[in-house]
Amino acid sequence: MPSPPLTIAARVELISLVLLFANLATVHWAPVASLLGPVHGCAYLVVAGATFRESRDVRTRLLAFVPGIGGLLVLRRMRASADESMSGTGR
Template identity: 45%
Template structure:
């Protein structure tokens, strides 16, 4: 897998967990869902940032974009494009 693809997959997981948490908040607000998705989203966010730092080897723009909560992984994947 290329570094761009890895960031894209992790960024998608991060965004999906955030969307599910917000959907839960707006609709039923089930505590079990919140207590499961909260740590999962935090783990996905942390993984996105650490992966961007390790994979991009000094390309500061990429890992700084990964710090944006929610969509940072997808932004970092786009910035990691080899073009």
């Protein structure tokens, strides 16, 4: 199962990207971009680092580098892998 920091970082990564795009498409306030850009970048790096720490699977690690939704894809893959191993049908 993914750790709570990975789960939080994955959600922050997606939400911050959506807010950055919404800001860009509407009012394009520079202070909003100045705040959300580093938040998104930090969440992206936390997702990548936590994924490398928690998973040995190469495909899962590569998913961490998909911008915006990579964290959620990692969570989905890690949860599916955990469910398979618990049910005894591991790969």
